[in-house]
């Protein structure tokens with residue numbers, strides 16, 4: 001069983017970031033692009049590279065089970081207070097899996113006002129509760145777009161591949177893929193973000 005719910009940020013994010021991940025596919029609503037968009041192989045980064053390590057897959061599964069427990073909010077809040085990260089990323093892998101879980105994330109963010117949270121989502125079926133989360137002063141949710149979902153429909157800012165027409169048609173911040181260098185811009189600003197496919 002995982003010792004900590006929180007995960008330390010990787011080298012691109014830096015030590016000011018903590019994360020909480022869930023299993024991809026099981027919790028998100030993957031498009032064909034996610035599953036096969038890179039020459040027949042997954043384009044979604046959460047289905048590639050380090051996310052294929054057995055310990056990472058097992059950790060996400062265990063965190064998914066723990067997120068369903070009654071003490072999940074208390075445990076998360078205690079760990080965030082102890083680690084006191086300035087920035088927090090929900091779901092480098094995975095997504096909101098039901099409205100009850102979104103409600104738990106709302107409680108966590110409200111209890112941790114000194115931390116800035118962000119995430120991306122494809123769960124259009126949970127738009128109402130996710131929009132409520134996005135209204136918190138310390139939480140930004142972006143709708144994830146790709147070549148099969150080219151237009152945002154959730155009433156949220158978007159996160160999109162930079163080849164999509166919506167990026168050139170809108171104001172959008174280009175992700176540098178180096179958070180300390182970029183000054184954690186996408187945590188600090190509720191803007192659209194575009195990123196390179198890699």
Ligand code: SF4
Nearest residue numbers: 175177178179182186
């Ligand atoms: S926009 Fe900046 S802070 Fe956000 S993920 Fe990209 S590099 Fe990191």
